[in-house]
Amino acid sequence: MTLRQLLTGVRLLAVLTVLLGVAYPAAVWGLGQVAFPDRARGSLLVADGAVRGSTLLGQAVEGDQWFQPRPSAGDYDAQASGGSNAGPSDPDLLAAIAERRAAVAAREGVAPADVPADALTASASGLDAFVSPAYARLQEDRVARERGLDRAEVAELVAAATSGRTLGFLGEPRVNVVELNAALAARS
Incomplete structure (x- = not known):
């Protein structure tokens, strides 16, 4: 048996x-x-015949002429994917959020209370290529001014890079900053 x-x-x-x-x-x-x-x-982003990244991974950008992504706990390094594991009462995280809030408010010319949460905190992976439509709209004036574009033109680019909820009910609407910045680069 x-x-x-x-x-x-x-x-x-x-x-x-x-x-x-x-x-x-x-x-x-x-x-x-x-x-x-x-x-x-890999959702490769190809510009000028060369691979410039992935539309699924956030990328650091320098300069006010670009839409800024969410902060990254791993400096946008795909090999260091992961959050900071800092909790909501961690003094270092609270200090970083306060510093980011002040910096974003100053850069965008808004009150600190008007800065969306996704401008202050990293995603769970630290590599999120998406921001909320509210954070993208907050940046439209600055980007339009720095690039010498009409704000309506920049708003159209944001609308084109905006995705709705997955299957109509999952998640939140989001703006792919990588695709949005690629569209801005193509305009120049």
Whole structure:
């Protein structure tokens, strides 16, 4: 009886290993290649014939002529993906938030209370390429002024880079800052 049960267990292990360890991952990979070819290849951002990054990963930008991304706990290094693990009562995190709030308010010319939360805190991965529409709109005047563009033109670019809720009800509307800055670069 024990040998029979052992052989049954080994056969079940072999069948499940093939099904769940080979067939299922291969099916998911194949479906991803067909249904989402851009994302399956890393959603590469190509400009001037060269890969400039991924539209799924936030990137640091220098200068007031660009839309600023969310802060990053790992300095936008994809190999250092992860949050800071600092809690809401951590004095270092609270000091960093206060410093970021003052800096964003000064850069955008608004009251500190008007700075959206995503301008102050990093995402869980530290690599989020998206900001809230409120944070993107807050930056429109500065970017338009620095680039010598009409604010309405910049607002159109923001609208084009804005995505709604996934499947109409999951998550929040968001603006892809990487795509938005690429569109700005293409205008220059």
